[in-house]
Amino acid sequence: MFSFIFLLMIFAVQQDTLQIENAWIRPSSKGMNSALYFDVKNSTDDPQTLYKVESDIAKLVEIHETYKKGDKMGMRRVESVVIKPKSTFRFKPGRHHVMLIRLKQELKEGSEYEFILYFKNRGEYKIKVPVKRTN
């Protein structure tokens, strides 16, 4: 009986969570720029809004999106990203990303850095992110 209640509690928590998964950063040199990528899994019944990301590793940390127009690609800053209820939003190469501008240190593959993600009405989410060279 206790196990059943416990499982129900886990299920209830999972129904109302925001999870940050598969986070990684590109390697880059000190003084240059990089990008942070991750998935936001919104298991709640409400839209969730990511409006700010903080980190000590860069002078500026901004949410950007990459867009395509014909055969050209460009980037533009966005104020926030809304993650729909019961859905996963992927910050991924060639799409939305968190831009790390003017890095204060070299980002070497294998190292990890802390970021704080701010969601409206949900507060702060601290994550540790590895530097990866992906294919």
Next chain:
Amino acid sequence: MFNLFSQNSISLLLSPLLILLLFTGCESRFPKKKEFIKSYTLINQDSSRISFPGYFKDKIVVMGFIFTNCPDVCPITTNKMRLIQEKIKDEGISNVEFAALSFDPERDKPSVLKEYAEIREIDLVNFHFFTGEKNQIESFLRRVNVVAFVEDTSYTDDGEAVYFFAHTDRIILIDQEGKIRKEYPGSQVDIKEITEDIKYLGG
């Protein structure tokens, strides 16, 4: 009597058809053939000046267009080129060179390009990063029909304007005679397709 279906007559009938198919096949694989009508002076990651396209005579060249301050699209293009380089090496093809040309010569000095390559562990044996005088780069970009213009700018607390380009997302394939044979979307290039194209050119 002429037997229309004898082996010899079928061969005679098919030969011109096969030749036609070979040529039309080549045309559909490589619809473009554009020459560089003059030479360009480019500067590589070791600060050496080279004359393009003469420097790569008799080589097939895979060329991409980047700027090193780009955090998203250009690293994807660079990584795609690295993957093509690995694939070509695995296939035992040795007459292919890789060139990443910066359209941001003001910031992308040779030392910056070298650091960009090193942090990405790129094998520089047949992979070159190029910058150059502004007029040379602009003239080169016009020839290959690549456009780059400053669009997005962010400002640091100490007042630096960090600008980003909107640009043509492209990789081009240049044959052994220095002619542009095909264009690909740089960050989304199909590695299998370009590898087959390189083989078709005699790589």
